[in-house]
Amino acid sequence: MKRLIYIFSALFVAVNATAQVGINTTDPQQTLDVGGSSATVRVDGLNSTNNPTNLGTGLTTRVYVDANGDLVLDDDGKVGLQLLVDSENYLEDAETPDSRINQVGTAFGYETAGNPTDFAASTFTLTKNAIVEINYSVSWSIYKTRTPAADNRIQDGEARIxxxxxxxxRVTDPTDPYAGPAITYELDDPTGTPINGGPWCINMNSSGTTCLETGGLLALNGQFYTNSDQDDGAYRNFKNTGSDYVRLGPGTYVALFVGRVYVGNVASVGAIKAYLGSDNDELQIVAHYYE
Known part of the structure; x- marks a missing residue:
């Protein structure tokens, strides 16, 4: 069999009689055969400088073959994995009225609590339908009065959740969370299905009897708390963790938190207070784009 071999510096390019081309090999086995156990291939048109679909560390990029046989990233953006939010301290470290949730006995709803440390950096934009993955660890503290202080530790021994x-x-102005038209909370996914079987009450009146706002709640989780010692009982540095998935459509969003405190006997120490975000709070949001 005749074989033509071309040598360029230290690079070996071989073309055999069947028009198979070999690079660093004199015996190509496919139409293009790159030899060498540690051989790599670079396509400059797919790098992060030349191709906006390649987002570097923010995206797990995969190379696809389109209908024309061309190599593309993320199937022209139709499929892929994108890290949208990765925060090690998502909420402001504060024990203020904005981060406070009231004890509601066995009432039905939740209360919004906690503000993002950097609202603009906390927003994210989906360019198309995606399955959104949420992972969080949110801190909380708890007291028997509205004044956050160590000597206000609960001591009634009642079990709380x-x-x-x-x-x-939905975000209309990423630079100003309070600007624009009426706030819109996501209630349904792109198919019209209520998120997590909702809608859920995310904001109640002070007595816990009337729902003021509804939204689609995700990654619901809880932790038991009880204390009967005024001096040594813990009152802060607690964490709740949660994970969930939801389908969302194109748009700009921000993730926000809710909380509630359940107790069977509300008469024990009265209306105690809990605060979300009093310590570091981790949040990770990942988009899984699909067709």
């Missing part, structure tokens, strides 16, 4: 969750809000 501190529950937390996440909801998504």
């Amino acid at each position: 501190i529950q937390t969750g996440v909801y998504f809000r």
